[in-house]
Amino acid sequence: MPIENFSCPYCGSGHLHEIHQVSEMMFGTGELFKYAECQNCGSLALTEVPQDLAAYYPASYYSLQPLVESSFGKNLLKKIRYDVFRISGKEKIKPVFGDWFSRIKPSKSAKIADIGCGNGQLLYELYAAGFCYLRGYDPFMEKEQHFGKKLVLSKKDVFEIQEKFDLIMMHHALEHMESPKKILEQCSKLLNPQGWLLVRLPVADAKVWADEGVNWVQLDPPRHLHIPSTKGLKQLGTESGLVCKEVVFDSSTFQFWGTELVKNKRPLHGVIPEEAFSRQDLAMWRKKALLYNKKSVGDQACFYFYKA
Ligand SMILES: [Zn+2]
Incomplete structure (x- = not known):
């Protein structure tokens, strides 16, 4: 996208607020990229997408670790645990997908799909909890995998999907895909009436973005092709025939310790926060993340759309 032809991938506005120059952060290569900031909605978009994006996803970056299966007995416990959680809502036994x-x-x-599912671990946890129609899609997965008829992982992108779902999830996937408008429209097509689309991703409403600018860790150029504001993504959802029921901020300590590393010009890859930072710092950042989420200024959020 040449800067003079700027068009916000979320709200469509042609009004550019500012261009930000940002360094690659994950591996500390020093390569520079530019993000355009939309004047209307505050969303960000790379001004030029590299031709060979795959080069920025070395095996060590992408979640290529194989899916971890658990024993029959352990899966039975996971099922019981989820069934009890469903009734009681007890925080202590909440599974990873409990909030959503x-x-x-x-x-x-329910027919459930995870688009950009990586190794499919989340779907496997749902399978263990007793869900019986689960489909995962990721064009970067090594090979198709079947767990009986209940769970199938396919090497496909969103435009190759043929069937319809009651729930489609995208966990930190949309910002890695070109043309969010086409993707949301496709998801809308793939949903049954009253079906849900859950989208989790970084958002430009982040206070860390306002405070720390180009050192904000979740810019992650050039892998994050665009980062919406809540306003921008809600608008795109509406245009795709979806209603945004709720936006829940779910940022973590990563926004602080990751940004701290970027500020100190330390590559992020392979850093274990418990080793790189003190317990006190991490505890303080945990509190701060909760506060930011409460105030809707955390650096990532979960959008709950349904098909009207
Ligand atoms: Zn915009």
Whole structure:
């Protein structure tokens, strides 16, 4: 996208607020990229997408670790645990998908897809919890995998999907894909009436972005092709025939310790925060992240859309 032809990938505005020059952060290569900031909605977009994006996803970056299966007995416990959680809502036994599923309340027979599913671990946890129609898609996965008829992982992108779903999830995937408008429209097409689309991703509403600018860790150029504001993504959802029921901020300590590393010009890859930072710092950042989420200024959020 030449800068003079700027068009916000989220709200469509041609009004550019500013161009930000940002260094590659994950591996500290020093390569520079530019993000355009939309004057209307505050979303960010790379001004030029590299031709060979795959080169920025070395095996060590991408979650190519194989899916970890658990024993029959352990899966039975996971199922019981989720069934008890569903009734009691007890925080202590909440599974990794507990927050999202408490809001959406899908039935165990709901057709569920995870787009950009990586190794499919999340879907496997749902399979263990007793969900019986799970499909994962990721064009970068090594090979197709079947767990009976209940869970199938396919090497496909969103435009190759043929069937319809009651719930589609995208966890930190949309910002890695070109043309969010086409993707949201496709997801809308793939949803059954009253179906849900759950989108989790970094958002430009982040206070860390306002405070720390180009050192904000979740810019992550050039892998993050665009980062919406909540206003921008809501608008795009509406245009795609979706209603935004809720936006829940779910940022973590990463926004602080990651940004701290970027400021100190330390590459992020392979850093274990518990080793790089003190317990006190991490505890303080945990509190701060909760506060930022409460005030809707955390650096990532979960959008709950449904098909009207
Ligand atoms: Zn915009």
